[in-house]
Amino acid sequence: MELWVTxxxxxxxxxxxxxxxxxxxxQTPYQHLAVVDTEQWGRMLVLDGMVMTTERDEFVYHEMMVHPALSTHPHPRDVLVVGGGDGGVIREVLRHRSVQRAVLVEIDAEVLRVSQKHLPSIACALDDARVHVICGDGYAHIAEHRDAYDVILVDSTEPVGPAVSLFTKGFYQGIFEALRDDGLFVAQSDNPWFKADLIRTVTRDVAAIFPIMQLYTAHIPTYPSGLWTFTMGSKVHDPRAxxxxxxxxxxxxxxxxxxxxxxxxxxxxxxxxxxxxx
Amino acid sequence: MELWVTxxxxxxxxxxxxxxxxxxxxQTPYQHLAVVDTEQWGRMLVLDGMVMTTERDEFVYHEMMVHPALSTHPHPRDVLVVGGGDGGVIREVLRHRSVQRAVLVEIDAEVLRVSQKHLPSIACALDDARVHVICGDGYAHIAEHRDAYDVILVDSTEPVGPAVSLFTKGFYQGIFEALRDDGLFVAQSDNPWFKADLIRTVTRDVAAIFPIMQLYTAHIPTYPSGLWTFTMGSKVHDPRAxxxxxxxxxxxxxxxxxxxxxxxxxxxxxxxxxxxxx
Known part of the structure; x- marks a missing residue:
């Protein structure tokens, strides 16, 4: 018998x-969660039937969520990650020596638990002394903070289920206010082949709030279409400069x-x- | 009933x-050939079970096979396409006004026939007056020509079946000799996720013959892994310049x-x- 995950x-x-x-x-309180071993991609985390990360290609998403932003900000000290309970974004954030505090706000405690249990190569940095893990609502955390972060990284699922509020103009406005005067943020913004309208909306909404808005891409073979986009909003620092x-x-x-x-x-x-x- | 092509x-x-x-x-004399209509990608050409081109994403492969090379050569007049019987590469070649003659050498007459019949948006330029279609062996055509082309584009299938000889050092040497003194060529060289060894071999073999060798990528959602590579070999002109x-x-x-x-x-x-x- 052959088992295939589709x-x-x-x-x-x-x-x-x-x-x-x-x-x-x-079934967690927020979504269906699965961890499976695949031959092509190694161990894989699946949320609501969608591939979230695999051992073999996770480096693309996690590096490209983090390094364009943290290489654009000249001295990122305080970094917030919304979502990202697998820990991959946090691992990459800690490659930047200027970072003193990395806060992770993940809504689903089960994602944190199974990632630390089954995906240690991805979750390995979650117990670093600079990391503060909060199991809670990223939208609320943003709303409660002002002038608190240099960089905010939104590592959300698709805009269905628990992540719907993370694709709203109100959320981007909250991010603007939670950032310091020269802060910047990045959110994953899906793929241009199947979700063109989403990219149009996100880029328009971010550009309406942030003086600098740039879209960029990375190639992620296990994500829909394989071509992924990220949207950066920045108050001062231009990634193109x-x-x-x-x-x-x-x-x-x-x-x-x-x-x-x-x-x-x-x-x-x-x-x-x-x-x-x- | 649902029919899925896998x-x-x-x-x-x-x-x-x-x-x-x-x-x-x-079954043609060279390979299995199919044309199917898909909902996601429109009409699709399949050779030996492998997706060759689809109406919706064909522009990526065809543009990226052609324009980096023809934008690097300052005055491409005579262009040879090896393979590419669907006509997409020829269509892009003719966007360059300097081109006076575009020769297509496709081994499988059925690919030419079904593309003109079923994929007119791709094959549309094959009857242009500047185009000379030869139904024959690209390897032999290369061996019979010297100092004849400014640019050669190798639009082959994978290195199985009829295209095996197109991934050999002897073929690259033949291309070198078929090119003029400032000629250059591009060959598709598969994907880095599943075919790393092939890319190592092709780049090594091309670099052993051509003074300038550069690998480049494009994102093609219906090709394996979605990240495709092309290898350019050039006698004089550097695409980076x-x-x-x-x-x-x-x-x-x-x-x-x-x-x-x-x-x-x-x-x-x-x-x-x-x-x-x-």
Missing amino acids: ERQTPTHAISMRSTATLESM VDARHIAVQGTKYYAPSLHHAAFALPKFVADLVARDA | ERQTPTHAISMRSTATLESM VDARHIAVQGTKYYAPSLHHAAFALPKFVADLVARDA
Whole structure:
């Protein structure tokens, strides 16, 4: 017998991975959560039937969520991660020596628990002394803080289920206020092949609040379409103005100084999605 | 009943697309050929069970096979396409006004026939007066020509079946000799997630023959892993030295002047595959 895990990325397009074991499969208060072993991608975390991260390709998403932002901010000390309970974003944040405090606000305690149990190569930094893990609502945490963070990273699921509020203009306004005067943020903003309207909305909403808005891409083979976008909003620092010669992140497998600016160079059909007045 | 077309991109990873009609399914002298209608990607050409091109995403592969090369050569007049019987590469070649003659050498007459019949938006340029279609062996054509072309584009299938000879050092040497003194070529060189060894071999072999060798990437959602590579070998002109302000290709949907240099900025794990001495 062969077991295959299938995700219908759209109603008419699916990816399937042959699986050797199911380690977790449960309904949490917020979503369905599964951990499976796959032959192609190693161990995999699945939320509401959607691939969240795999051992083999997780480095792309986690590095590209973090390093463009933390290489753009000249001295990030206090960093907030909303979501990201698997710990991969936190691991990458801690590569930046200027970071003194990394706060993680994950709504689902089960994501934290199973990641630390089954995905140690991803969750490995969650017990670092600089990390403060809060099991709670990221939207509320943002609303309760002002002028508190240098960088905020929104590592959410898709805008269904628990993450709906994280794709609203009110959330981006809250982020603006929770950031210091020269703060910046990044949110994952899905893919341009299947979710063009979402990218149009997010880029328009972020550009209406932040003086600087830039969309960038990374290639993530287990995510829908494989081409992922991230939206950066910044008060002062422009990611396009970074001198690549001064980027000094060690230990990455995808991000590199030469890739920093390349990530912001969009395929034409993606550039055409970005709000004109942005 | 639902019909899904599935390609096992590796023994343990597959993509599936829901299909509404099968227009062709035949064994040619060279390979199995099918044309199917899919809901997600429109009409699709499948060779030996592998997705070759779809109406919705074909522009990425065809533009990125052509425009980096034809924007690097300052005055491409004579262009050879090896393979590419669907006509998409030829269509993009003809966007460059300097081109006087575009020769297509496709081994499988059925690919030409079904593409013109079922994929007119891709094959539309095959009857242009500048195009010379030869139904024959690309390897032999290369061996019979010297100092004849400014640019050669190798739009082959995977290195199984009819395309095996197109991934050999002898073929690259033949290309070198078929090119003029300042000629250059591009070959598709598969993906870095599943075919790392192939990329190591191709980049090493091309770098051993051509003074300039550069690998670049494009994102193609229906190809294995979604991240595709192309290898350029050049006698004189360096794609990294192109002034993007002088690029003037019209009508593209993926390639853009700002993307020219970004395509050559490789993710670190891809850069690490490229031969060190290259």
